[in-house]
Amino acid sequence: MGNLNNGLFGAFNGRVGNLVGYTLHGKNVIRMIGHTTKSPTLPKLANYQKMTVVNEFLVRMQDFIKLGFQHEVIGTDRNTYNEALSYNKKHALTGEYPNISIDYPKAMLSKGSLRPADQPGISKPDSRLGIEFKWEMPEKMLTGHRNDRAMLLIYFPESKTSYSSLSGARRHEGTDTLYIDGNLYGAQMEAYITFISPGGEEISDSVYAGSIAKEIEKPEPEKEILKKTENTENDRNQAVKPHQARHKAPASPGYCAQITQPLNLFQHSIPKNLSGPPS
Incomplete structure (x- = not known):
């Protein structure tokens, strides 16, 4: 909804239909919201990416840019951020869509007449x-x-x-x-x-x-790797020994040896002269 600030024929703020009204640097501005069903062309896609790349670069340094471009916008209706965005979009990009990126040595964060570093x-x-x-x-x-x-x-x-x-x-x-x-x-x-x-x-x-440049993690020295490998082998051997002891422990008093074959109670025949119980 738009608001009429100065009557029916005055400026308005807000949205009415496909129109948006607002005040920029003391001027009343009305813009139309465009709408299209066509797929964006390659130049448009490239422009979208350029805007995204430059915005991502500048948005985190706005305090610096506000001082850096303050003298470039004096006496105009432009603001410092848009001035920095316009310059860097034109002069500080490299590559073709979809691989557009900032050319850091060409980026400009301030402009003025004082002697540079x-x-x-x-x-x-x-x-x-x-x-x-x-x-x-x-x-x-x-x-x-x-x-x-x-x-x-x-x-x-x-x-x-x-x-x-x-x-x-x-x-x-x-x-x-x-x-x-x-x-x-x-x-x-x-x-x-x-x-x-x-x-x-x-x-x-x-x-x-x-x-x-980004620091790359240095690989471990060869001696340290060998030491870790030996420790791993020792740990593995210690874990195996108790398992082996259960099968190799010698018989001792109170120790019940495992029977590996069934006992055949009828492997010895009864003597023929034994016909009954003793009298």
Whole structure:
């Protein structure tokens, strides 16, 4: 049901028949709900998959995108999420339907005029407490930009989750650590870095900081496998010995030996001179 906000000829919110009315950035919008019985064409199927793939990638990082694309939508009726979706759908996909996927090095999570990160990279510290980001500090960097803050993000493709820091170390420090869930430490990860001015007036394009592959479980050493095999054999032998003892135990007082053949009580004939009981 639609609601008339300003009388019969005013804008309405809600659905009336196949029309939907709503307000977007102060503008009244009416759209028609389409309906078709035709099977979708291959280009449509490809477009559906592109939208799905990009949405799955961006939906878990909306706080990052809200800052990253804020300057791109100023003075327009677009929003930051749709702006990021539009850019990455056009520039950050690879493959053909039905095997379309994100091209992570080409993905963009922020856009702006500030100087981007120089030669960023990531690594896993031995402490396994987080992921370390590093970048270079240009020699001729203006003093005002030395205090730009790093925005860090790591995306986990398998679980489709992300961890981020929206105000990290200063640019001149050259390093920062992003702490993540320990259960994800061995998963595949894709990393991005952006710089934002201390007051948020300027922001840089995001830069792909690198990828860390999923850890593969190492096979057990050969000695450990042989040891486990020997232990299994010993356990099996110990389980068999009591069963064998029941059949090999020697006769002893009070022990009733098993009769293997029936006793024939008539195997000896009665003497012929024994004709009756003794007198």
